[in-house]
Amino acid sequence: MPIVTVQVTREGSAPGRNSVTAEEKAAIIKGVSEVLLNVLNKPLESTYVVIEEVDLDNWGWGGLPTAQYRQQRAAETKS
Amino acid sequence: MPIVTVQVTREGSAPGRNSVTAEEKAAIIKGVSEVLLNVLNKPLESTYVVIEEVDLDNWGWGGLPTAQYRQQRAAETKS
Amino acid sequence: MPIVTVQVTREGSAPGRNSVTAEEKAAIIKGVSEVLLNVLNKPLESTYVVIEEVDLDNWGWGGLPTAQYRQQRAAETKS
Amino acid sequence: MPIVTVQVTREGSAPGRNSVTAEEKAAIIKGVSEVLLNVLNKPLESTYVVIEEVDLDNWGWGGLPTAQYRQQRAAETKS
Amino acid sequence: MPIVTVQVTREGSAPGRNSVTAEEKAAIIKGVSEVLLNVLNKPLESTYVVIEEVDLDNWGWGGLPTAQYRQQRAAETKS
Amino acid sequence: MPIVTVQVTREGSAPGRNSVTAEEKAAIIKGVSEVLLNVLNKPLESTYVVIEEVDLDNWGWGGLPTAQYRQQRAAETKS
Numbered sequence: 128m129p130i131v132t133v134q135v136t137r138e139g140s141a142p143g144r145n146s147v148t149a150e151e152k153a154a155i156i157k158g159v160s161e162v163l164l165n166v167l168n169k170p171l172e173s174t175y176v177v178i179e180e181v182d183l184d185n186w187g188w189g190g191l192p193t194a195q196y197r198q199q200r201a202a203e204t205k206s
Numbered sequence: 207m208p209i210v211t212v213q214v215t216r217e218g219s220a221p222g223r224n225s226v227t228a229e230e231k232a233a234i235i236k237g238v239s240e241v242l243l244n245v246l247n248k249p250l251e252s253t254y255v256v257i258e259e260v261d262l263d264n265w266g267w268g269g270l271p272t273a274q275y276r277q278q279r280a281a282e283t284k285s
Numbered sequence: 286m287p288i289v290t291v292q293v294t295r296e297g298s299a300p301g302r303n304s305v306t307a308e309e310k311a312a313i314i315k316g317v318s319e320v321l322l323n324v325l326n327k328p329l330e331s332t333y334v335v336i337e338e339v340d341l342d343n344w345g346w347g348g349l350p351t352a353q354y355r356q357q358r359a360a361e362t363k364s
Numbered sequence: 365m366p367i368v369t370v371q372v373t374r375e376g377s378a379p380g381r382n383s384v385t386a387e388e389k390a391a392i393i394k395g396v397s398e399v400l401l402n403v404l405n406k407p408l409e410s411t412y413v414v415i416e417e418v419d420l421d422n423w424g425w426g427g428l429p430t431a432q433y434r435q436q437r438a439a440e441t442k443s
Numbered sequence: 444m445p446i447v448t449v450q451v452t453r454e455g456s457a458p459g460r461n462s463v464t465a466e467e468k469a470a471i472i473k474g475v476s477e478v479l480l481n482v483l484n485k486p487l488e489s490t491y492v493v494i495e496e497v498d499l500d501n502w503g504w505g506g507l508p509t510a511q512y513r514q515q516r517a518a519e520t521k522s
Numbered sequence: 523m524p525i526v527t528v529q530v531t532r533e534g535s536a537p538g539r540n541s542v543t544a545e546e547k548a549a550i551i552k553g554v555s556e557v558l559l560n561v562l563n564k565p566l567e568s569t570y571v572v573i574e575e576v577d578l579d580n581w582g583w584g585g586l587p588t589a590q591y592r593q594q595r596a597a598e599t600k601s
Binding site: 365366367368369370371372373377384388391392395396399400402403404405406423425430 | 523524525526527528529530531535542546549550553554557558560561562563564581583588
């Protein structure tokens with residue numbers, strides 16, 4: 128009876144989207160549940176998956192809010 | 207100093223409601239805090255309770271988003 | 286299908302014990318599961334409970350490891 | 365590669381605010397990431413920080429929702 | 444930069460094992476990281492996976508410690 | 523009343539150590555509690571800190587267990 132918690136930033140995976148779509152969530156749920164089935168033989172119905180979308184402001188990386196960290200990395204890559 | 211985290215789907219417990227009510231949240235907080243008091247003798251004021259409401263789309267069960275899994279189970283029960 | 290996570294310090298509830306007993310764990314599981322049943326009408330079999338025991342060194346309170354914080358509070362109470 | 369999760373109540377730190385500001389979030393991210401750098405020598409870019417803001421109704425303390433517990437404590441202090 | 448937390452009971456997936464093997468852990472890490480890559484286009488190097496093994500006594504289901512709940516379900520199925 | 527959870531790999535910060543020391547844990551607890559005090563004005567005594575040490579096998583990065591991912595990165599850097 129695994130519990131899988133997936134934390135991702137709340138943003139779109141393509142231009143014009145600003146969040147994870149319901150189809151993408153369903154694909155994540157299916158995918159990680161099948162990993163537990165295939166690797167540990169856990170029946171699908173015993174696995175709970177919880178997806179937590181985190182606002183970009185609330186996710187830090189490199190000591191900065193994510194948006195700023197990405198800008199910094201992009202700037203470094205260019206130079 | 208226990209920390210109790212309660213994750214539930216964001217939905218009503220009765221027709222016409224679409225979320226957990228403030229009264230229900232207060233009852234959950236009281237109930238689980240008293241369990242820790244009664245079983246482990248933890249003073250109420252040392253227990254933190256955090257309730258996390260999770261959108262139905264973000265909760266997976268049986269490899270599916272919860273709403274679809276419930277439909278599938280209901281269909282199986284009927285047949 | 287709630288998930289309840291209970292974090293407590295790894296210590297005994299009575300002299301001569303140094304951890305939570307199996308009976309206490311069972312009582313916590315029973316107690317919190319019944320809270321969800323009574324308040325939100327969640328069937329017992331849909332609730333997962335995970336108990337996490339945390340070493341005293343790994344739990345901080347008042348800016349200090351818990352054992353030191355308790356000593357400090359006990360000293361303050363006496364004086 | 366530490367992960368630091370910071371859970372706080374969703375409320376302002378000064379009159380007229382009702383949530384944590386973007387500047388405060390950035391300061392939390394910077395501060396806790398630097399703690400991990402200074403104490404454990406973890407590079408900033410390997411630390412993830414996730415800030416979770418929790419509604420006051422969803423945070424329990426002393427067996428009560430936080431707002432009620434604060435009122436009770438304030439009343440006790442006065443008397 | 445997703446974080447995936449996988450909580451499973453600490454037990455073997457085959458007779459004679461009493462925990463998840465290093466190979467199984469590696470397969471879980473690979474599998475769930477690839478789900479995030481395939482569904483949300485998250486680079487593998489930006490995904491952290493944390494596996495938490497939970498003692499059977501510390502995992503509750505059906506209001507009981509897991510081992511007891513499984514016995515109860517097995518008994519019900521037979522009768 | 524913040525809760526700060528710090529997850530780190532269980533390994534030493536210097537040769538000859540294989541875990542985080544008690545002094546380092548105390549410094550982490552002090553440091554992150556002071557961040558919450560300084561940034562959000564949260565009293566030290568209202569902050570709980572929980573440190574979770576995660577075995578290297580149980581932490582994945584880049585789709586691999588951490589030890590393997592580090593070897594791969596080191597090899598890439600050399601070449």
